[in-house]
Amino acid sequence: MDFSLILRIAAVGLIVAILQQILSKLGRDEYGMLVVLAGIVVILLMLVPQLTNLLQTVQSVIPL
Numbered sequence: 001m002d003f004s005l006i007l008r009i010a011a012v013g014l015i016v017a018i019l020q021q022i023l024s025k026l027g028r029d030e031y032g033m034l035v036v037l038a039g040i041v042v043i044l045l046m047l048v049p050q051l052t053n054l055l056q057t058v059q060s061v062i063p064l
Contacts, residue, residue, distance in 0.1 A: 005050065009043055 016039030023032035 005046065009046060012039055012042055012046075015039070 020032040
């Protein structure tokens with residue numbers, strides 16, 4: 001896992017937090033929740049390739 005991935009995840013987290021706060025102040029809590037859920041999905045999609053690499057590494061170390 002490179003450091004750039006950690007920075008991208010942090011950036012998505014900051015953007016989601018700011019948007020959620022803005023929407024909450026405007027009284028749009030439903031949209032704020034949707035923004036949070038979308039941020040979680042985006043981060044999970046960023047992590048899927050890394051998890052695939054991890055599983056491949058584990059399978060190469062421990063043959064099943």
